[in-house]
Amino acid sequence: MNVAGQVVGGGIGDILVRQQSGSRLEVGDLLVSEEENSILILEVFGLQYGSQIDGRVQEMMSGVILEEEPPDAEFYEPNFVNYVMARVKALARVNRDLSVNLPKSLPAFFGKLRIISSEDLKFLQGGGRDRIFIGYIRSGSKVIRDAKVWLDARDIFTHHLLIPATTGRGKSNLVKCILYHLLDSSGVGALVLDAHNEYYGLNGEIGLSSHPDARNSLVYYTPTDPPPGSRHLTISLDTIRPDHFEGIVEFSDAQVRTMRKYYSDYRGEWISQIMLTDLSMLGEAESRRDAETRSITMAVLQQKIRQALDLEVDRENNVVVSRHNVFDSVRGGRTADDVVQNIEEGRVVVLDTSKLNDEAELVVGSIIATRILDHYREAKTRGILREKPVATIVIEEAPRVIGEEVLQSRTNNIYSTIAREGRKFKVGLTAVTQLSSVIPKAILANMNTKIILGNEMKMERMALIESASQDLSEDDRTIASLDRGEAIITSIFVPFALPIQIPHFEEIARQHPPPAPGTARVKVF
Amino acid sequence: MRFAHLADVHLGFQRQEPLQEIERRVFEGAVDRCIAEEVDFVLVCGDLFHVNIPDMRVQKMAMKKFHDMHDAGIPAYAVYGSHDFSPTSSSAIDLLEAAGYLRKVTVSSWVDDHIRLEYIQDERTGALIAGLSGLKAGRDMEYYERLDREFLESANGFRIFLFHGAVGEMMQDEISGESLPLSYMPRGLDYYAGGHLHTFRNRRFPGYENVVYPGTLFAGQTVDMEENARGMGRGFVMVDFGDKVERVRFVEAPGCRYELIDVDADGLASEEAAARIRGIADSIDADGKVVILKTYGELGSGRTADIDFSAIRKGLLQGGAYYVMIHRRGLTSKEYKTRGESMGTREEIERRTFQDSIADVRIKRAALTGSRGVDLSTDLLAALRHPRPDNEKKVDYERRVTADATSKMGLE
Numbered sequence: 001m002n003v004a005g006q007v008v009g010g011g012i013g014d015i016l017v018r019q020q021s022g023s024r025l026e027v028g029d030l031l032v033s034e035e036e037n038s039i040l041i042l043e044v045f046g047l048q049y050g051s052q053i054d055g056r057v058q059e060m061m062s063g064v065i066l067e068e069e070p071p072d073a074e075f076y077e078p079n080f081v082n083y084v085m086a087r088v089k090a091l092a093r094v095n096r097d098l099s100v101n102l103p104k105s106l107p108a109f110f111g112k113l114r115i116i117s118s119e120d121l122k123f124l125q126g127g128g129r130d131r132i133f134i135g136y137i138r139s140g141s142k143v144i145r146d147a148k149v150w151l152d153a154r155d156i157f158t159h160h161l162l163i164p165a166t167t168g169r170g171k172s173n174l175v176k177c178i179l180y181h182l183l184d185s186s187g188v189g190a191l192v193l194d195a196h197n198e199y200y201g202l203n204g205e206i207g208l209s210s211h212p213d214a215r216n217s218l219v220y221y222t223p224t225d226p227p228p229g230s231r232h233l234t235i236s237l238d239t240i241r242p243d244h245f246e247g248i249v250e251f252s253d254a255q256v257r258t259m260r261k262y263y264s265d266y267r268g269e270w271i272s273q274i275m276l277t278d279l280s281m282l283g284e285a286e287s288r289r290d291a292e293t294r295s296i297t298m299a300v301l302q303q304k305i306r307q308a309l310d311l312e313v314d315r316e317n318n319v320v321v322s323r324h325n326v327f328d329s330v331r332g333g334r335t336a337d338d339v340v341q342n343i344e345e346g347r348v349v350v351l352d353t354s355k356l357n358d359e360a361e362l363v364v365g366s367i368i369a370t371r372i373l374d375h376y377r378e379a380k381t382r383g384i385l386r387e388k389p390v391a392t393i394v395i396e397e398a399p400r401v402i403g404e405e406v407l408q409s410r411t412n413n414i415y416s417t418i419a420r421e422g423r424k425f426k427v428g429l430t431a432v433t434q435l436s437s438v439i440p441k442a443i444l445a446n447m448n449t450k451i452i453l454g455n456e457m458k459m460e461r462m463a464l465i466e467s468a469s470q471d472l473s474e475d476d477r478t479i480a481s482l483d484r485g486e487a488i489i490t491s492i493f494v495p496f497a498l499p500i501q502i503p504h505f506e507e508i509a510r511q512h513p514p515p516a517p518g519t520a521r522v523k524v525f
Numbered sequence: 526m527r528f529a530h531l532a533d534v535h536l537g538f539q540r541q542e543p544l545q546e547i548e549r550r551v552f553e554g555a556v557d558r559c560i561a562e563e564v565d566f567v568l569v570c571g572d573l574f575h576v577n578i579p580d581m582r583v584q585k586m587a588m589k590k591f592h593d594m595h596d597a598g599i600p601a602y603a604v605y606g607s608h609d610f611s612p613t614s615s616s617a618i619d620l621l622e623a624a625g626y627l628r629k630v631t632v633s634s635w636v637d638d639h640i641r642l643e644y645i646q647d648e649r650t651g652a653l654i655a656g657l658s659g660l661k662a663g664r665d666m667e668y669y670e671r672l673d674r675e676f677l678e679s680a681n682g683f684r685i686f687l688f689h690g691a692v693g694e695m696m697q698d699e700i701s702g703e704s705l706p707l708s709y710m711p712r713g714l715d716y717y718a719g720g721h722l723h724t725f726r727n728r729r730f731p732g733y734e735n736v737v738y739p740g741t742l743f744a745g746q747t748v749d750m751e752e753n754a755r756g757m758g759r760g761f762v763m764v765d766f767g768d769k770v771e772r773v774r775f776v777e778a779p780g781c782r783y784e785l786i787d788v789d790a791d792g793l794a795s796e797e798a799a800a801r802i803r804g805i806a807d808s809i810d811a812d813g814k815v816v817i818l819k820t821y822g823e824l825g826s827g828r829t830a831d832i833d834f835s836a837i838r839k840g841l842l843q844g845g846a847y848y849v850m851i852h853r854r855g856l857t858s859k860e861y862k863t864r865g866e867s868m869g870t871r872e873e874i875e876r877r878t879f880q881d882s883i884a885d886v887r888i889k890r891a892a893l894t895g896s897r898g899v900d901l902s903t904d905l906l907a908a909l910r911h912p913r914p915d916n917e918k919k920v921d922y923e924r925r926v927t928a929d930a931t932s933k934m935g936l937e
Contacts, residue, residue, distance in 0.1 A: 215666070215670065216892075225732065228669070228674065229708060231693055231694065231706045338693060522640075524657070525605055525614075
């Protein structure tokens with residue numbers, strides 16, 4: 001056995017281990033205590049020096065060395081005298097039959113510990129059709145390539161997934177890796193609001209479109225110049241309802257009443273009718289004051305809708321046009337239905353929302369997410385929910401819709417509804433954020449899988465630690481020191497918080513190159 | 526210069542003689558109009574025939590009219606549709622081509638693992654015409670994935686692209702199915718002549734001017750008749766052009782007059798439903814019209830058989846109706862329920878049945894699941910449901926049906 005250290009004290013949750021000289025333990029290292037019929041996996045969460053020499057004497061000796069510079073000054077048998085003490089906690093007990101339990105006992109006193117190997121991690125099941133590869137198990141900064149972490153996609157996406165990290169820690173790479181593996185699964189459909197248009201892979205870049213089955217499993221919508229095989233992101237104004245703005249754009253009661261009235265009177269044309277309303281024609285035959293009030297309400301409403309959806313009014317032709325070609329008064333009547341259908345068939349649908357402002361992006365997502373939830377609710381009522389894949393909505397900067405402030409100041413929006421009750425209908429959120437602390441605790445606790453990347457902000461770490469599915473109370477420093485691509489998975493679907501290394505997306509994509517063209521030449525009729 | 530654009534004529538779809546007569550009259554009228562307007566050429570964008578080898582009656586009629594066009598010096602350019610496609614080039618389309626009455630424009634070769642389509646140049650106008658046939662089971666998708674778009678885009682002249690398939694961006698209320706992204710088409714051409722969607726539509730998108738479907742001339746599926754009765758205009762398209770498209774004009778093809786009797790019998794006793802239907806039938810002016818009686822819902826009591834549809838039909842015919850269609854598949858009874866959800870046309874019911882069943886299929890091949898699986902199933906059913914025509918030997922029929930079916934599955 002390649003001994004890394006020996007248990008010398010401590011108690012549950014904080015075991016003291018003396019490091020073997022020559023081994024170099026790191027925070028996050030996984031150690032193993034071999035016991036009868038099982039192994040105990042432990043994790044290093046703290047390191048400190050230990051010495052048999054009194055502290056004052058050490059300081060005095062240091063002074064002698066620094067000031068006198070004596071030649072050949074060294075400790076007598078230094079490995080016995082000075083050493084490193086590791087603070088470790090037990091993570092899991094793996095039984096011979098590969099079942100895993102939470103450990104309720106200590107490792108043997110004076111028991112020797114070794115660094116974990118891939119053999120110890122055989123209980124992590126391999127891939128399957130509806131399992132997605134998240135990364136390799138990591139022991140400190142050492143990556144165990146043979147120990148791959150595959151999670152059941154249906155489970156984790158039904159119960160919401162949170163990906164918290166600050167900029168530059170690898171969020172986008174992780175999302176891309178996850179979506180890439182989702183393309184292999186028909187058990188989960190995903191709606192991705194891609195605010196940076198970074199996932200698809202344009203102009204020869206490696207992206208989701210590089211997946212061998214992208215043709216069947218990936219659908220890409222973009223407002224301008226869609227590459228071959230992808231679709232125009234055009235959404236008919238007819239498909240927007242007043243409730244799609246809920247919790248996204250703030251309207252006064254009077255404005256909401258006006259919107260509802262127009263929707264009731266004009267149905268699909270309500271937005272066009274509002275935008276084309278001539279303010280001077282409002283309030284005829286009413287009192288002057290009422291007319292003024294209505295005119296002001298309408299003017300503000302027009303402005304809010306114009307700004308939210310980036311609309312312009314073409315007075316010459318008396319039509320409403322969209323600055324970014326996404327909203328249209330004629331085309332795009334089926335886009336939302338098509339997207340929903342694709343998701344219900346287990347595909348990943350990427351919407352390039354990079355040209356939309358925040359509100360327009362969220363309204364687009366709201367239209368589609370509302371339909372998805374409606375469809376799934378109906379499926380549950382009809383008893384056919386079992387047949388549907390899990391649906392997940394991938395949203396970046398999630399506090400825009402599920403942040404405490406938003407939810408307090410406005411009405412609920414579809415995203416918060418999904419976060420709260422989507423699980424019952426197999427609809428989940430995949431929320432990407434830098435600021436977990438502003439998400440209400442109730443929602444955060446509902447996100448049953450979190451893939452935590454590095455975060456230097458104490459408040460953010462505390463929010464995550466407090467809402468984690470495993471006890472991470474000793475992992476504050478570990479989270480702070482996670483390097484780019486390093487992460488901790490905490491989930492109700494893993495036996496303990498798994499330290500992982502997320503692979504580079506390019507590495508994953510290169511492992512599964514698309515089939516070479518021209519292997520079979522179809523006959524053209 | 527001017528050309529006509531037809532698609533989804535579905536000659537041979539009608540099984541009843543009075544409706545076959547309308548089908549013939551509408552088609553002949555459209556061809557005569559093309560001749561009268563002295564079009565320079567005619568585009569046929571798939572599904573000219575409802576099946577690849579229709580009855581001799583249908584073939585004779587088509588041959589005669591294409592002969593007339595030929596005599597008038599009007600060339601026709603065509604692609605197969607999913608209904609009249611033949612993997613062995615034994616469709617009635619091929620018969621017309623062999624006779625010199627039309628040309629298939631799918632002239633292709635493989636260059637560097639891409640499908641290169643050559644333009645055919647219309648002699649009189651110089652227009653460049655290329656296109657791809659409509660296949661199902663995702664096979665035409667493969668054409669588009671490997672199409673050398675740049676080659677088509679780089680040609681100079683007035684360029685037309687023929688296709689048969691549902692472009693996603695053009696779809697409205699169609700039953701969902703596999704659709705073709707517009708981005709698969711070569712960009713910047715002058716006219717995109719489509720077939721497959723049965724209602725007229727004409728749209729433009731950045732890089733794709735004039736994407737046009739003329740729709741069916743009369744009817745190619747049961748629901749078309751009902752839409753006709755609700756006022757849907759049917760016809761074809763005339764396009765005036767010079768260097769660019771100057772005008773796209775929808776030319777309505779006069780079919781017949783309709784009367785639609787729509788009765789929601791949900792919760793009614795069978796006697797009440799019968800009385801309501803009779804009441805409406807007695808009140809309408811059916812003279813010379815195609816009457817479509819559509820009834821649906823779950824009877825509160827009694828049996829569907831209690832409603833004497835034969836007598837209602839008889840009464841309408843006596844009232845001068847040209848033809849009476851009765852759609853009662855959506856009518857069920859509590860007492861004699863056979864299937865939970867049967868409302869809709871035959872196509873809708875078939876499609877829904879496949880959708881319901883396919884949801885239980887756990888298989889990795891995408892072509893067999895989801896909407897693609899449903900498309901394939903409906904296609905396969907369509908390929909297998911047609912009886913042997915009188916003019917075809919049994920061995921030829923078997924060979925053809927087998928080839929059709931295996932081709933639709935992409936197995937040949």
